Structure formats: C-alpha cells, structure tokens
Amino acid sequence: MRRRSGLINCLQFSSNQRVILMDDPLTEPLDDLTVVRTVSLTNAIEKQIERLIVEGELAPGERLNEIQLASRFGTSRGPLREATRSLEAKGFVEVIRNRGVFVRQLTVEEALEVYDVRAALFGLAGRLLAQKMNDELLAKLNRQLDAMEAAAAQSDFETYYPLNLEFHRTIVESAGNKTLLAEYLRFVKKMHLFRAKSLVQGGGLAVSNREHSEMVDALASGDVERAHATCWRHVERAKARLLAAIEAESTQAASVS
Amino acid sequence: MRRRSGLINCLQFSSNQRVILMDDPLTEPLDDLTVVRTVSLTNAIEKQIERLIVEGELAPGERLNEIQLASRFGTSRGPLREATRSLEAKGFVEVIRNRGVFVRQLTVEEALEVYDVRAALFGLAGRLLAQKMNDELLAKLNRQLDAMEAAAAQSDFETYYPLNLEFHRTIVESAGNKTLLAEYLRFVKKMHLFRAKSLVQGGGLAVSNREHSEMVDALASGDVERAHATCWRHVERAKARLLAAIEAESTQAASVS
C-alpha cells in the first residue's frame, strides 16, 4: 500500500490497534471528518509520543528509534522527525546529532528548578483569580475540594491524584490568562520526566488537602496578596516534601547497602 | 552539486551571502570545525529564521514559503520543516495545515498576558537573587546601572536598549535557575512578535532607570519579599506604560480620522 488514495489513514499501535485518523466517508460521519482533516500527522504523532512518555512506556533516558516508531505509527520518518523536534522545543526530549532522540531526564536540581518556576506561575494564577472570583467558581472549587477530601479519607490515591490535578488546573484556567495556562501545564507534564515519579506524586493526602482549603479561603477573601502568597507557598511546600522524600530515600538506601 | 561530499556546507542569504556552516579543513581552523559538526542543519536554520523574525525581515503575520526559504538556505525542505515545527512549539510561528507557516502575531490581550507571566518570572528571579547577592554581583549591576544612566542622559536610545536587556538578563541569569532563564528569554523574544514593537521598547528612559536603581537597592538589601515585589512591579509598570501608549495611539488615530 504505497498510496492510501484518500481512503484510510490510521496510526496503529502495538497491542491495541487504535485508529486515530479516519478518512473514510463510509464509516465515519462527516462532522468528524472535517475535524480529522485539520489535524496533521505530525501533531497526531507528537501527541502519541507525549502520551507514551507521560504514561511511562518510554522511560526517561530511553532512546526513540525513528524507524521503529515510524513503522509502529504506520508513517514515514519525516512526520515523526517533525514531531520529535517539536517535543524537543517543549523540553520533553533531547536530540543529539547523529546519536538520536532521547526522553529527557530531569536531575534533582532541575526538578527543584521546575518547582520554583511552577510556584511563580501558580502564584500569579492565585493573584489573578482573587481579582475575579465569583460565587459560581467558588462553588466549583468547593465541590472539587469535597471530592478530594472524600478520596483522601479513604486513602484512595488512584482517585485523589487526577482530582488534585484537575483542582489545580481549574485555578490556573480560571485565572483567565491563556499563556499562563499553557506554560503551567507544560511544567506539570515536565515533572513526569523526573526519575522518581512516585516521589512527586506522593506526599500526604490529608496535609495537601488542608493546604487546598487554605488556598480556596485565600482566593475567596479577595485579598490579592494573600491569595498570591498562599498559592505560591503551596507549591513551595510540595517542593519541600519532594526534597524530604529524596533525602529519606537516599539515607534509607545508604543504611541498606 | 547534488552531494557536497564533505567539503563545504553553507547557508546562504539573499543580499549578503553569509557562510554559516563550514566543513572545509583548508579554510577553517579545526576547533571551529568540531563545533560545526555538533550543530545540525535544523538548528542552524531555526536560529536563522528566528533572527529574521526578531530583526523584522519576516513581519508578524507573514507566511514562510518553504521552497523559497529552503533554496535561500541552500537546503532541502526537510530540515526547514523540522526547524519550523520547533519554532511553532516555542510560540514564534503558527502552522496551519495545508496553508503554511505564519509568523505569530500577538494581539494586545496576548501581549498583556505575556507581561503578567514575565512579571511572575522576573519576580521569582528577584526573590532568588536577593538570597544569593554578593559584592561582586552588586558591583556588576551598579556598573550596568551607570552605563544605562549615561545613555539615558544623552537620550541615546540605540545604546540604552541593549544595555537594558543585558541588565535584566544579568538579574535573571544570576538568580541561578537555568529553567527560569530559558523561559524568561523566550518571553522577552516573544514580545518582538507584537505589532507595535516600538511601543514595547519605548517608555521613558529616565523613569525606567529610577526603577532600576530601586531594584538594585532591593536586591542588595537581602529582603527577599521586597526584592520580589520590586522586580515584579517593575514589569507591571512596563505593562502599564505599554497600555497607556496603546491607548494614546488609538485616541490619536481616532482624532486624526
């Protein structure tokens, strides 16, 4: 099949052959078709590789084999290379000339750097949101708070973690600065590149939720400076928890060996 | 010349044919050659396009013709497309499928968004730097302050502007957070995409320099919160000046028409 001649164009995967792009008017409604047309192969591939990285199938430090990935996605190397160059610019992979593309690895120092930047961005979100807080939004945040508390009470981490992400996203999204949101989300994703992902995600459910309550209170108070400081401090505390976890890990490893 | 067979590989330009990549051991010292070997064609092209955008040869909204640019750089379209995908991820161009690549245009709203994010990042820089200030660094900042003051006294904007950029860069760079520096620089570059570039660069030399003095004082005081607030406010004031300039421009245009 050298040419797909406008029939079917799909991205296929290892175990579950998932169809991403459809171009067949017989099997697909017309509305979806127009959507499909706007997505380039490069974009689709980029998203898929990003997924593989975030979900851990591609581990930090691992090399991305162009030929292998291209055949897996059912495309040539051209679009794949374009996708990896985009991912490089976003900081998810590292390209070394004549050597290949590698999933970016975050050192402890870089992870701490990212936390500081995230703190600054999240602080800005708090500042902006405090100025435009309304009842509807407050109700939404309180709902999310309750849901997290319920999950925390049962120590249900699988439920808690996505709720936690969504809560933070709501705050940044509601701040109303799209540039800020895009950067914030990029940095959150970037933390997945840190070797000890579990350490990042860990850190007391109940403790975290107490901070979340404080944050909502500060945001609702309308006190811009307080909201700013509270949101900033929340990320700083997460950074401190990570640091503590790393040190606990290393002393434990030292005592074992 | 189908193959360059390891002799000369150059990027050529319209009026002045500038040689960017050299691979000829006869004309180029070996040290430079090794450097050249590590730079991919894609990277070189990307940097050149970025230069064309920042210097204004490629105006915001303008389309980048792949064939034309590729022939101008003396390469094929492959590396060029990779370069544009990287620039897209960095937010300098916009890619529309089957239509082409366009130099990104910043609306007023987006420009103001960028200012807010920059304020947050620069505030973080101030916070970090206040904690690690030393005599040597303070002397450097004061030297830059003096140089700017001298240029401002003569209303020599051509000298003042790069000094101003360098001063801010010194602060962010000295903060010691590489992630922060990279993001900060990207946002500064992004402001070049705003239609009214002159408005961004404008805004009272003397006024700005008074703020710079305050900033250095705050950084030297060791008071983290004060340094944070002062640096943040400096960017916020620049934003306010831009906003005022835009409104002055629009009212002027309204009165003329």
Added chain:
DNA sequence: AACCTGTCTATTGTCAACATTTATCGCGTG
C-alpha cells in the same frame, strides 16, 4: 452584476532512497 463552478497553478504533506555517521563485534596483538 453577482454568483457559482470547473480548471489550473503554486504550495504543502508524505514518502522512499541514498549518504553519512555511530555503535557493535570479532580478531589479532602486546
């Protein structure tokens, strides 16, 4: 005159092939 329609052209999307470099592995030598 406005509008629709079919054709044509310029440009982008994608691919397969070739050139070049790096990594691997077996082999001989000190």
Added chain:
DNA sequence: CACGCGATAAATGTTGACAATAGACAGGTT
C-alpha cells in the same frame, strides 16, 4: 587477559519526487 583496531550493521541526516490540497482565475448562468 586487556586493549586497540578494522569490518560490519544499524541508525540518523538529507534529499528529490510524487500526491493532495487551497487559492486564483476564467467562463458561464441566473
């Protein structure tokens, strides 16, 4: 046995060609 060295294989860098799309334009119709 360790170490360097050369042939081989595999992967990346780059290219030119072909397919498909969007925009321009001319011609006919209402």
